[in-house]
Amino acid sequence: MPSVEVLWAYLIAVLLLTLTPGVDTLLVVRNTARSGVGSGSVTSLGICTGLFVHATLSAIGISLILVQTAWAFTLLKWAGACYLVWLGVASLRQACARHEVEAPADAPLRVRASHPRDFHEGLLSNVLNPKTALFYMAFLPQFVNPEGHVLLQSLVLAAIHFVLAMVWQCLVALVVGHSHRLAIPFWIKRALHGLTGGVFIGVGAKVALSQT
Template structure:
């Protein structure tokens, strides 16, 4: 088990990392605005579940191999970039699609929730994020006691990250859902979708151009 000092340092570092806006927060905001609080919460669950994938890979050393092998990291980078661009294009399509009733918010009861889609988007967004892989490869081992069970410690640290990220992202989703209950004009919702789409495409393009 990590020492109290290491665990305290990890909590501070992971809290600052969690509240820093990024792709995960943007995806939660987009899905909440699109389908409501439960959709945002399920998206957050998918994102945070991906942390265990990275923790497992880090614990067994695959992350080190992935980062040290140029073609493998490039493949991960391009997969993440393509996925972000796909999310952006999806948002832009929603921005161009004019709803049948422009000024009236859509009642959540009339829209069947697509929780599988929301969970999948969150999970893939996290798993295909090369920055998350690098973070867990370089950062997580700093808080693991090599004399103990590395795998269990990695999962425990990922579980702490999971809880903090879920609380934060669900709080963000709740704020978005609360503001979304107001009578938001259709043109404003489409504008927000357009801006979100542009950001996703821009981030994807930046990831693709980043040197391995």
């Protein structure tokens, strides 16, 4: 197993990574605003479960194969880009939805929660993210003792990331989920859905057009 010093260095690095806003955090915010804290938390569970997939692929070298095989990496990149665009379109559709009566502040209008859907959205968002695959391929080996059990060490490091990310994203879900108590006007919520959709589509387009 890695030394205590190495684990502390990993903890600091992955904590900074977790606190940096990105697509994962944005997805948690979107799903929480759509269906409540439970949906945001389940989305986070799906996202964090994907970390074990990347850790396993990194340990057995498949991530390296994806990077060195141009067509495989391109396929992964386009799959991730299309999925982000699909999420963005779904957010824009929600932003453009017409409602005859605006919901009162104490009973915000939300889509009925579907935890399997939330989990799958989070999992696919993480697993289909080529940047996450590249990050784990380049990042985890720096903290793995090659003389030990590489797969076990990778999974332990992913578990640490899992706990930190779950705690942070669930806190984000709690904050967003209880924001209705601030009596935010419906048009602002609609604008946020529109902004979220635009960001997803923009990130998806950037991923698709990137050369690496």
